[in-house]
Amino acid sequence: MIISVASGKGGTGKTTVAVSLAMARGYCNFMDYDVEAPNASFFLKPDIKNEQTVxxxxxxxxxxxxxxxxxxxxxxxxxxxxxxxxxxxxxxxxxxxxxxxxxxxxxxxxxxxxxxVGKIRKGKADPGISFFMGDLKPGYMRTITIQSEMDKLIEHDKIVIIDCPPGTSCPMVFSLKDSDYCVLVTEPTPYGLNDLDLSIEVLKSMKIPYGVIINRDGIGDGKVEEYCNKNNIKILLKIPNDMGIARNYSRGVSLVEYDNSWAGKFNKILDFIEKEAV
Amino acid sequence: MKVAISSSGTDLGSNVDPRFGRCPYFIIYDTSNDNFEVVNNQGRQAMGGAGIQAAQLVIDSKADAVISGNIGPNSYHVFSSASIKVYSGVSGTIEEAINKLKKGELKETSSPDVSSHFGTGPNWNN
The missing domain is CATH 3.30.70.20 (Alpha-Beta Plaits)
Structure with missing residues (x-):
C-alpha cells in the first residue's frame, strides 16, 4: 500500500509527518521523492549502503x-x-x-x-525501514527522470511512505500517481489554506482519497478547520505549534523520537487508512 | 553594421527593453543605410531558454551587434560563440541608443550582467 505525504505550500511539515509515519510503524519503504531538496535522511539517519547513478x-x-x-x-x-x-x-x-x-x-x-542527472541512495533505517532517496544533480531539471527510476524500487508488498516534493506541479503529481491514500499536511494560515485547496483539486482529479494533518496548530486562524468541516474532509491529526518540537526538528530529532506518545497517534492514522480509507 | 536592439515597441521612439530574452520586439537596425525592421520576439513566452532562442533570432538576422538593458549568461554565451558584439546596460529610446552607438559612446560588455531568469516572474507585467 502506497501512502504519500504532500502539501501545496512548502515547509508545512511533510517530512516531519512522513518520517513519523515510517518510524511509528517500521518495516516499511520510505521514499524521499523530494529529489530537489531531499531531507528525510536528516531524521531517519539511514545507513546508506548503495548508490545508483541515474x-x-x-x-x-x-x-x-x-x-x-x-x-x-x-x-x-x-x-x-x-x-x-x-x-x-x-x-x-x-x-x-x-x-x-x-x-x-x-x-x-x-x-x-x-x-x-542524479543519484538514488539506498539504505536501512530503524526500525527495519528500507530507505530510498533521490538526489538531483544541481542545475538539472530532471526530477521525474529520478522519480521514475525510484518507482521501480518500490516493494509493493510493504507499506510505502512517499515524501513528496512541495507544490502542485509535475513532480508532485508524479510522486502521487500510484498512491492508495494521500496525507495532506498544512498549516492554519491563509497561505496554507490556499495551497491545501490547490492540492485537493489535484487529488480529486486523480481520484486519490486523502485526509489532512494541521501542523503548527494554534497559529493563524481557524479557516483551514472550517474549510475541512464544510467540505467533509477528514482531519487526521493536529500537531501543536510547540517550541520543543521545533527545537528538536532543527537538531534532526523526529516527532516520535522527541515524544514517543506521537508514535501511537501516527499508528492510529495508518490503521485508519488501512481499515477504512482505502 | 547591423545591430539588434531589444525593444518595448515597434518604432525608434520606443524604449530599449531591459530584458533581452523576453522583450516583446527586436529592432534590427542597419547603420549603413538607416533602415530598420521590426521582428516579433516569438520566444518570449518560452518556459525556459528564452534568451537562447532570442540569441538565435539575432544570429539569424545577420546582426553584428546587440544592444539591450541586460544580458543573461546563456545568451551571452551564444553571442560570444557567434562573435556578436554585446552592448548591455543601455536605456532610453532606440534612437538614442543608435546615436550613441554611432558616436562610439557605447562600451562593449565583456560578461553577462544578470543571472538566468532575470526577465521572468511577477515583476514584469506581461
Missing part, C-alpha cells in the same frame, strides 16, 4: 563533419541548442533528452551519450 540521453554534435545543425536548434522546444554558423552551442541543463535533434539533424553528425 542518467539521461543527451546529444553531442560532430561539428567537424561541417554539417548544418540549424534544424536541431529550430526543433528544440526547450531551446537547448543554438547554432552560429558551423558552431553548435549546447545547454545540457535545458535538454530533456527527447532525441529529436538526432531525428531532424544531419544524419550521422548527431550522437547520443549517457549523462548523469
Amino acid at each position: 542518467t539521461m540521453k543527451q546529444p553531442y554534435f560532430l561539428t567537424e563533419t561541417g554539417a548544418d545543425f540549424k534544424k536541431c536548434a529550430e526543433f528544440c522546444h526547450f531551446n537547448a541548442v543554438a547554432v552560429a554558423g558551423k558552431e553548435v552551442i549546447f545547454f545540457p541543463e535545458l535538454c530533456h533528452g527527447c532525441g529529436g535533434c538526432l531525428l531532424v539533424g544531419p544524419e550521422g553528425s548527431v550522437m547520443e551519450k549517457d549523462v548523469e
Whole structure:
C-alpha cells in the first residue's frame, strides 16, 4: 500500500509527518521523492549502503563533419541548442533528452551519450525501514527522470511512505500517481489554506482519497478547520505549534523520537487508512 | 553594421527593453543605410531558454551587434560563440541608443550582467 505525504505550500511539515509515519510503524519503504531538496535522511539517519547513478540521453554534435545543425536548434522546444554558423552551442541543463535533434539533424553528425542527472541512495533505517532517496544533480531539471527510476524500487508488498516534493506541479503529481491514500499536511494560515485547496483539486482529479494533518496548530486562524468541516474532509491529526518540537526538528530529532506518545497517534492514522480509507 | 536592439515597441521612439530574452520586439537596425525592421520576439513566452532562442533570432538576422538593458549568461554565451558584439546596460529610446552607438559612446560588455531568469516572474507585467 502506497501512502504519500504532500502539501501545496512548502515547509508545512511533510517530512516531519512522513518520517513519523515510517518510524511509528517500521518495516516499511520510505521514499524521499523530494529529489530537489531531499531531507528525510536528516531524521531517519539511514545507513546508506548503495548508490545508483541515474542518467539521461543527451546529444553531442560532430561539428567537424561541417554539417548544418540549424534544424536541431529550430526543433528544440526547450531551446537547448543554438547554432552560429558551423558552431553548435549546447545547454545540457535545458535538454530533456527527447532525441529529436538526432531525428531532424544531419544524419550521422548527431550522437547520443549517457549523462548523469542524479543519484538514488539506498539504505536501512530503524526500525527495519528500507530507505530510498533521490538526489538531483544541481542545475538539472530532471526530477521525474529520478522519480521514475525510484518507482521501480518500490516493494509493493510493504507499506510505502512517499515524501513528496512541495507544490502542485509535475513532480508532485508524479510522486502521487500510484498512491492508495494521500496525507495532506498544512498549516492554519491563509497561505496554507490556499495551497491545501490547490492540492485537493489535484487529488480529486486523480481520484486519490486523502485526509489532512494541521501542523503548527494554534497559529493563524481557524479557516483551514472550517474549510475541512464544510467540505467533509477528514482531519487526521493536529500537531501543536510547540517550541520543543521545533527545537528538536532543527537538531534532526523526529516527532516520535522527541515524544514517543506521537508514535501511537501516527499508528492510529495508518490503521485508519488501512481499515477504512482505502 | 547591423545591430539588434531589444525593444518595448515597434518604432525608434520606443524604449530599449531591459530584458533581452523576453522583450516583446527586436529592432534590427542597419547603420549603413538607416533602415530598420521590426521582428516579433516569438520566444518570449518560452518556459525556459528564452534568451537562447532570442540569441538565435539575432544570429539569424545577420546582426553584428546587440544592444539591450541586460544580458543573461546563456545568451551571452551564444553571442560570444557567434562573435556578436554585446552592448548591455543601455536605456532610453532606440534612437538614442543608435546615436550613441554611432558616436562610439557605447562600451562593449565583456560578461553577462544578470543571472538566468532575470526577465521572468511577477515583476514584469506581461
